[in-house]
Amino acid sequence: MTKAMGGAEKVQKQIPYGDDNKKKEQEQPKGERLQKILAAAGIASRRKAEEIILAGRVQVNGKVVAELGTKHDASRDHIRVDGKLLKGPEVRRYYMLNKPRGYVTTLDDPQKRPTVMDLMGRDSKYGAKAGPHGDRVRLYPVGRLDYLSEGLLLMTNDGELANSLSKASAGVEKTYLVKVSGVPETAGLEQIRRGIVIDRGRLDEVRAGRRDRIVTAPARVELVRAGDNPWYQVTLTEGRNRQLRKMFEEIGHHVEKIRRIGYGALRLDVPPGGFRELSPGEVMALERAAEGRKVAPKKRMPEFAQLPGPGKKKQRQR
16 A cells, blocks of 8 residues: 555656646647738738638648638748738838828728828838838728818827727827817716717617617816807817717717817827828837826927917918
8 A cells, every 4th residue: 555655656746736737838839820920911900811811812831721810930930921922020110190181091992082091102002101211011090080080190000009009998098179069058068078978889870779878988178269169178088989079969069170189198290181200209108008007298289289370271281
């Protein structure tokens, strides 16, 4: 009996607890998911990359991969899409664009309306912008501004940062100048400040025979210019479909104009139709904001983030 126990102890020493788990971890493939590698290389968005994989258009080391979830090493594996070898991840680019009214925040528009990509200098062959460094990158907008809205729009090829900034949980502050028709009552503005019930989705959408209603997060509302049709500065921490328009319509006032002037610590400082590349410090501030950390904008408001003085015409887009 003693010998048997000693043998068992000997066996236990030979196979320490946890070695099986380590072995399983070692057997799991290392690297990144294939769709993430394709997106990082600028082939397509991650969702479109999944469609490309499922269509059997991707080869890894000479073999077709047509299933999702496989992991690979872009530095070692030979990955081809439609027979073309991947060149590796794109250089990350970040731009601030001042979107004018009358442009659609999308890559392509079925109605052939002007898009923000036209402002960024779309290349007909690559569908991408030839950057200031001579490279060609596939840019896409972070969030949206509707057709009639204008102002600050982020453009990047950094999908992870774009997704993080767009999550409501991050609470990234977006600041707008809003002109409304008529003078709202104080009680109505207080409703917006506390959080107001609006329709989810499109204004005319009715789901299951009734409107789908939600309560907005609290907002900051400050009067910027009084008058029969006053301007307000409104700061939101979420970005629902046509949210500003719905909020003011709930208190009986139509929104005439919307201009986004702030995003996190950024403030609009380029003319309508213009754009510039962000500095490394500005990108770091966006990353902190995406993590839910507080970031402080510059105290001095740039010219294009302010209302023009009475009688002063706004600079035309270039």
